[in-house]
Amino acid sequence: MSYTPSPAALEKIEGTIALYPESSAALLPVLHILQGEAGFISKDAEIWAAAKLGLRPVRVREALSFYTMFKRAPAGRTTLLVCRNLSCALAGADDILGLIREKLGIGPGETTPDGAITLVTAECLGHCDHAPCLQVDGVDHGPVTRETVAALIEELQAHV
Amino acid sequence: MSENGIRLLPLDDDSWRLEAYLRQGGYEAARKVLTSMAPREVVGEVCAAVLRGRGGAGFPAGMKWSFVPQGGTGPKYLCVNADEGEPGTFKDRLVLRRAPHALLEGMLITAFAVGIRTAFIYVRGEYARVSERLVEAIAEARSAGYLGPRVLGTDFGLDVIVHHGAGAYICGEETALLESLEGRRGQPRVKPPFPASVGLFRSPTVINNVETLAAIPQILARGAAWFLGRGVAKDGGTRLFGVSGAVRRPGVYELPVGTPLRQIIDVHAGGPPEGRSVKAVVPGGLSAPVLRPDEIDVPMDFDSLSRSGSMLGSAGIIVIPDDTPMLDVLHVTARFYAHESCGKCAPCRIGTSWILKTVQRLRRSGGSPADLDLILGLADGIRGRTLCPFGDAAALPIRAIVTKFRDELERAVVR
């Protein structure tokens, strides 16, 4: 069962590798590209990336499992990343998180049964003057309120 | 740069492009440096300005550059630390969004001074969208000859590559950043050797924070004396102070180094909201030990904060209001460090989680003063004993919360 990224992704990957004096340095950018395409990084993708970069697969898994942004299992179509560090906590992040858990019926690290939304918690997204904040597929939102979050979730669930 | 170099950060969101930057005198400092100065002169100027690193450690930038061996045949690298992850810190985001060319010009001058031809900007993974303007600015700069093989028609060239991280606070530590850039787990390296001699791809490397580099054009445009004069004797220039938490006007305020903390909070950020008062202030990002209300008349410069038992760090000010239980603050803090510990060295790997587990138990089912003593003991087992400064960053804030708010914590846990 062999894995190959799309031609577009492959082109991007090869262009990226060429930027670095050592191909292994392209590992994180390459993993981002692969995840951007498939939504997560499968075992076969790890093996492919390893071969492409001249690394052993175990080295790819080492990096993959270290960084929180990489997903190793299929995730929802949308990722909700909710900050719970100090400034956001002071602005009510716990309450927001509780509301999201209630509305989606899942906890952090989980995906809704319909595969729509994955909920993840984050430690400081660097948006503290807009606390409480979250990211929807990498786009910053903040300050959010119970109302705006409820509306956001409705909107996300409507786009099934 | 804006206002002809007086401000580092434009107040508006619309002057980030090259055209606007040039109108403010952008890239003139770089032109002067590349066409009429010797690298050693540039280093000297930055040393004289006492530009201290704005990432957290506060190491003098010029001194760091001077550690890179002169000459040599191999490549040298510049790594821009855009991994902004210190809780309470959001200034580099704004530099990337509003003043990307100030960063690029600063990088250009730095690279010239040290003899570097390739620079990597390590942007935290969560800033992928944030860095879109930076990527565009780089393209603008290349087209206009401010980056690339022959900058401003001279023999000097600089290549800039944007590299994204993937979610690890520890990659803000310079050697962990290098490990991550080389495609590995972001675990700090043993020092010595220092990056100035053995850095990226084993070559001499300079690593500087975004804001530090963005301040370089000002120094070369207006002179070291001017820059130093804006701050205090051992800490020159202005800083981008981020204020968040219980204040009316959270945001970034560009103010002289040495501005009193109380002034930043009350005058610039509007003080606490109606009906609330200040219970505690984190002065320099979560890794800076908390200050009590009676301690916030301190000037915001490295040495003054050091003397108060805290640190200027990333100048991320978090204001904690009177209605926030310090046990919750302790919990958020302990949880952060346990989550972000890279796991390489034993005291941090085990100690940070042990502290978190203890705090979680205290919140869940209470405990005794002995538990608070245990937390202090664990913090002391971590402090000064770890491979990298993360250990102190975890231990000192936790120690400060437990010591300075001991009575409140005891009342909260003894049930």
Added chain:
Amino acid sequence: MSGTKRVELTIDGLKVQAVERTSILKAAEQAGVVIPHFCYHPALEVEGNCRMCVVEIEGLPKLEPSCSALVREGLVVRTSTERVREARKDVLAFLLAEHPLDCPICDKAGECRLQDYYDRHGLTASRMVEPRERREKKLPIGRGLILDRERCVLCTRCVRFLRQIAGTGELGVFERGLRSEVGIFEEAHVDNGYSGNLVDICPVGAITAEDFRFKTRAWFLARKPSVCPHCGRGCAVTVESVSGYPLAGGERRVYRITARENPAVNGFWICDLGRDGRRDIDEGRHARLMKAGAPVAGLSWQTALADVAAAIRTVPGPERSARIAVVLNGRLTCEELALAKGLFVAGLGLSKVYFADPTPGSADGMLLTAERLPNARGVLEAGFAPRLPALGEIAAADVLLVFGTYLSEHFAEEALARAWAGIRSKFLFSAHAGPLDRLADIVFPVAVPAEKSGTYINVDGTRQTFAQAVKPVAGVAAEGAILAGLANSLAPDAGGGDAR
């Protein structure tokens, strides 16, 4: 070529000289000051993650890890101050807080750094009341090795060894923080010829060998040095055995072979083939004199050897060189080869003296040589020109003495049987049961190298003398004793040589 420049520093009041660029830890060791450590290993790149080796350096505010801090002229180092001792206690407290109380069932007990250091540097009561992380305890990682993640202290010696020494890098560290764990990728098991060294270097019982699991206790083992006889390298090994308690009286068992340090030959490592040599010592041994492949009650060595001498004597002197054949091997020690030369060549004037050795394998580019005998150089030094006999050359003999079982590696059983069929007197001197047993008139059980003392000359010409590492199986004799005994009985018949 760097640093033969020496610097002088002070360690615990001792003036110490060290080559520049040496770590303080190493310099201290050379001066007899032992600094405890987990992650440091002289053959591996420095990691600095255990924090156990920290010392006080005058002028520096923090304690510094001595494994990475380099010596400098005039440095004043203290390895045992109150601060240092507190730091060690704390490191141990942290490690033990996340370590299972497995000592009663852990193979490493008695040779475990965590135990030893706790005993010497810790002895504090545990303050840990939180539940510790529960992890996989019996993960097979390949080559009969088992990983216990609860015991692992993440020193990464195993990861570094596989990357930097074996060059195969099968292990990695996954996850982050306290959830960090050592592991392999999917089913890409550890699979290299040096995997056994992982057990040696693991400072705790995280990596253990199935072969040794639950079999004995470290404190029962007698550890004796020897030289590995399985290839031409002659790696320094330690043979670890138990004789008597807690085994039944008279019983003896070799539980493992471990690497012994020899900078001139094998450094810190041995290959898995050498480790497997444990079985060569204990398994398939015969310990009884046999006739036609079966033990004979009441047959004594004296009588049996007298039969050999008698058979030789029946061949008149001038005809011996045509009618008596001897097959030797390169596992014999230099001393034994000298005796054989003296008896067979000089003494009896034989010309049909051949050599049958283990078939060669591939060299692995590290320690294992293609030749699989330990003393090829010794054979040459003794003045032999070793060659494998053709079966016809053996078949033509009237008396055949074969030392070792290796003929059966070179010739098929039926062919050997046919060749030996016409030989009047055939004697086999071997340590292990094999297809030659039933072909010989008498089988003499001999000792294996670990049961002998002697000298081997390795592939680089290095002479290595070793002493007996393990009690011989009851009833066996070393080839040297046999050859000396034969020489004794044949002395009046041997041409030349002293009459003894």
